[in-house]
Amino acid sequence: MTDPQSTGQDYDVVISGAGLAGSAAAILLARRGARVALLERRSDPAAYKSLCTHSLTANAYPVLAELGLVPALEEAGAVRNEARWYTRWGWIEPRAAPGGPALPYAYNVRRSVLDPMIRSRAAGTPGVDLLLGHQVSGLVREAGRTVGVRASTPEGEREIRARLVVGADGKESAVAKSARVGGRQYENGRFGYLAHFRNLPLPGGIGQTWFLEPDMAYAFPNDDGVTVLAVLPDKKRLPAFREDLESSFLAFVRALPEAPPVDSAERVSKITGTVNYPLHSRVPTAPGLALIGDAALTGDPLWGVGCGWALQSARWLAEAVAPALTGGGDLDRSLARYARRHRRRLGGHQKLAADFATSRPFNPVERLMFSAAARDEALARHMYLFASRLIGPLRFLNPVAVAKASRVNLRHRGPARARRAPGGTAA
Template sequence: MTEPETTASGPQPDDTRTADRYDVVIAGASLAGCAAAILLARRGVRVALLERRSDPEAYKVLCTHAITACAYPVLDELGLVPALEKAGAVRNEARWYTRWGWIEPKAAPGGPELPYAYNVRRSTLDPLIRSHAARTPGVELLLGHKVTGLLQEGGRTAGVRVTTPGGGERELRARLVVGADGKDSAVAGYAGIPVRRHENARFGYLAHYRNLPLPGGVGQAWFLEPDMAYSFPNDDGVTVLAVLPDKKHLPAFREDLEGSFEAFVRALPEAPPIDSAERVSKIIGTVDYPLLTREPTAPGIALVGDAALTGDPLWGVGCGWALQTAHWLAGAVAPAAAGRGDLDRSLAAYARTHRRRLRPHQQLAADFARSRPFNPVERLMFAAAARDEGAARHMYLFASRLIGPLGFLNPVAVAKAAAVNLRHRFSPAGRPARPAGSPG
């Protein structure tokens, strides 16, 4: 058995058997995997961080490139906020178009600023967090290492089999294997963890533009019922522009992708002026992106990020949830992963947190992925948010995943939304302008 290949600096152990035994092996050195590795290692856990790609600058291409505000505390704990600010990451304020007008969340007069995180291209973010992980004591970043199977011992996973950059094979043993390897997780597949698939009746394409002005310099989203679109300003003056139409539009897009994409954008209310901007990427996307849900744990295994739950890209929550799930996992299992507690009990605690915090959001997203118009409750809340600053702030907290569906639809918030819409309905300005089918 050979000495582990690693990008970590410093001397390597002489005993190769010890070198191939870790507390935790993490498959996938993107956002979730790197965040989990850093947070576990800081808690005294020895981590092997595997990445199947050999290039340390590799990054995910198909992404919203947005980190929701719910993940800001994780970025802060990781120590990445100064580096992101220096790299030009854009604080992700936003406004949303609806049939009732624009929802434009603003801080309350005299109150604190709205919570935020960042829009930042993955070509900037992924290498940044990966290099941060590689410099963390206790983390060994193993590039070019692909998981080819799991090791079993006593009815539980006890490590992984991998291929190395030179074509060799290794076995890495650990108390815990973490699947941070995306929606098509090899770890979940080898473990036989079932996946629940929610079909997505929309498809999506995006492109990057330079010098694309947006009102107020903030992100925008269009709820066109059922079609969707968004534009997010990112680092280095680049804006990500995405369209997510109903699949009934797919034949036209397949016949003329560039023409259909640009026509869709030009038809948006207050459309971004793409004709005066420079497109600096290809138009990329996917025609089938289902929402996937797996149990986040199995004996000796934990899943984080998209491996456990893949959301609808129209909500831009994937990056934030990747960071949050890594944080929840590290907080729950670190002592046990280092041999100082009951690992199964710790994994159960992580699973409870994961299900409680994310499943309700996923259930709503799966329902909306059927590409339907707003339902009556959504009409109530979105109409109020377009008409009232307090309702807009409440909507912002939900969109940022700082409150869950129950918090968003609590009785007080629903009553306030109804009152806003009633006032609008009976106001002189509201009566003639009320769109047909609106809740008032």
């Protein structure tokens, strides 16, 4: 391992943000020999992100396994995230093929459990210094490169130098703003509110998602018997929600097909949410700097992919840059590899999400695939792999799958099997 002091740096890496992405990156980089400063603006080691889907899609499972978190999640009561999805053609209900392997999974778990768990794991990893109460206030730059950060601490301002600065500080990333990295913003035509409930039974005990075109909703069972219930209506409904949030929230839920029995459940949290949640896509690297998690790409919360992408991007970065950081290699080339992988793996997903965030109804291709998946188990499994972000848009819409969907629908000509959803359109 390179001695940071011998190169004029305090650390090999300084990471801003000790949430999912930052803590995962710290663990994975330190295990590969890097000396890491993990900065967290909050002083409470049990702090957590409250506005979240609380879902780790199946693409995150390999990262959770590498971090050694799977046994701890199981012990904490995290729920394996099976799901079914309502459409105007009926329910899409992915199931394992008879005699085939089980469907891939990860977990639904509240961030109040997950965030302290992974942060504690990072703090206990040799090579990681967790610095609580350290808020990045600016970057240290020399000759066009980022070479460290300035941080506000309880003891005053502090400068911390490193070969690499990582922004893992969320969609409003101070690191990204200070570096003035380029990017794009996509407006979201929906707003969202969620609340936590106990004793809210769901069919099959699994997650439910409602595609109501354009409105959305989901219910995800989590640890300790708590279910996260969220509504994501078109912004045309916003005036009613602003006038009476609780009544509008409950009325929306009651109108859902096979609605969860919300009136007999115990609400154990406030109804919280946001009326404006744009999607961000930023250039994930600059000289001496990398962005991971929401700092690099903020997806639409209705898909529940943010946590999985945070963990994946942390792993991609560690794999790309660790050899350069610990062996004196070319860091810029390593960062370029990370940027290419990030763009290749997530760019197509984000493009589709940004288009759907305009709050439009399904387009013809989506109508083809969703209707066929409601009628055919193999296509339901295929859609599950895409929703779990285990395959990308090109594999999801490959010619064989599209041809099969066309054949399935030709065999099912006739009236739609599901009743019209509130605010929906006819099949």
